[in-house]
Amino acid sequence: MIVGERKSFEEIRSSLSGYRKILLVGCGTCVKVCFAGGDKEVAVLASQLNIVNNRAAKKTSITELTVERQCENEFVDEVGRAFKGHDAIMSMACGAGVQMLAARFPKTPVLPAVNTTFLGLLDRQGVFLENCQGCGDCVLGRFGGVCPVSRCSKSLFNGPCGGSSSGKCEINPDVPCAWQDIYDRLKAIGQLDTLRETEPPKNWKTARHGGPRKLLREDNIL
Amino acid sequence: MAKTPKMTAICCHNALYGHFERDVKLRAGAPGVHTVEVPCSGRIEPIHLLKAFENGAEGVVVIACPPERCGTIEGSARLEKRIARTQALMAEVGIDPGRLVLIQADKPAAKNFKKIMDDAARAMEQLALTHVA
Numbered sequence: 001m002i003v004g005e006r007k008s009f010e011e012i013r014s015s016l017s018g019y020r021k022i023l024l025v026g027c028g029t030c031v032k033v034c035f036a037g038g039d040k041e042v043a044v045l046a047s048q049l050n051i052v053n054n055r056a057a058k059k060t061s062i063t064e065l066t067v068e069r070q071c072e073n074e075f076v077d078e079v080g081r082a083f084k085g086h087d088a089i090m091s092m093a094c095g096a097g098v099q100m101l102a103a104r105f106p107k108t109p110v111l112p113a114v115n116t117t118f119l120g121l122l123d124r125q126g127v128f129l130e131n132c133q134g135c136g137d138c139v140l141g142r143f144g145g146v147c148p149v150s151r152c153s154k155s156l157f158n159g160p161c162g163g164s165s166s167g168k169c170e171i172n173p174d175v176p177c178a179w180q181d182i183y184d185r186l187k188a189i190g191q192l193d194t195l196r197e198t199e200p201p202k203n204w205k206t207a208r209h210g211g212p213r214k215l216l217r218e219d220n221i222l
Numbered sequence: 223m224a225k226t227p228k229m230t231a232i233c234c235h236n237a238l239y240g241h242f243e244r245d246v247k248l249r250a251g252a253p254g255v256h257t258v259e260v261p262c263s264g265r266i267e268p269i270h271l272l273k274a275f276e277n278g279a280e281g282v283v284v285i286a287c288p289p290e291r292c293g294t295i296e297g298s299a300r301l302e303k304r305i306a307r308t309q310a311l312m313a314e315v316g317i318d319p320g321r322l323v324l325i326q327a328d329k330p331a332a333k334n335f336k337k338i339m340d341d342a343a344r345a346m347e348q349l350a351l352t353h354v355a
Contacts, residue, residue, distance in 0.1 A: 051315045054276070
């Protein structure tokens, strides 16, 4: 899932300065799960903005709307039906959703309320961990299911680096050493010998380094 | 003389009347206090508390069971976290976090309800009132 965090209230308030009728749009998928931009977070932000605007006697109105996913046109149609009369849209979705709305409403300012941070998993309730960077060439099968790109601070393919200490990373002692985890996993599945093979330099062309990516599924295009 | 704040109370039914109370004759309430009862304090979310302030409350008191006595096991513990979260949200919009108070009642609070609210209101009179125009 995509993980994000709501921007500071001050940054949000500053970016909305001057707009009178704001459509605040949440997303019911990834950002809802990580408590950044779902329906509840939309309600909370709207309430905060109303409190501040009421105090300042500003006649600013906030319309709240949450759609299933902001990254799909089918769901963004609902925003289109609610949009009339608003002079700005604030999106609480990830960057993909914000850009979808901006493309759909090219003559209206579309502002982000969330900082999109990483792809990750829910380790336990309230704890989200980064474990994928979308490199486009998954090598998890060679490393016991532990990703050296996202989980190793240095993205080493022939680790460890020598800085690993008691299973923790030298860059951040709160971060488990990915190569310790890789070793433990490969040992558990009887594949430690694979570590004797030297991994060649990774071709990063399939990752973001090769420019913005596109997936075409012709079998789904009419 | 300081003005008495407009108060809202959001209360767990069990914290007010005790567990397994079915024949409740005494209802919690006090003059001028907007009182809301919920089946468990775990039902209370930050938006409920913020909305009270947005709608003009100058102080909010939440009455809940202590976590070790919560009838739904986790409800009261979750409420504690949400109170802290809401106080952070209040601070973001310039409302003194002291205007949101959690009372964890060891015994049914309905009989002491007025005193609880009066004590909370008195404490809040000293706080700056910043969110009301």
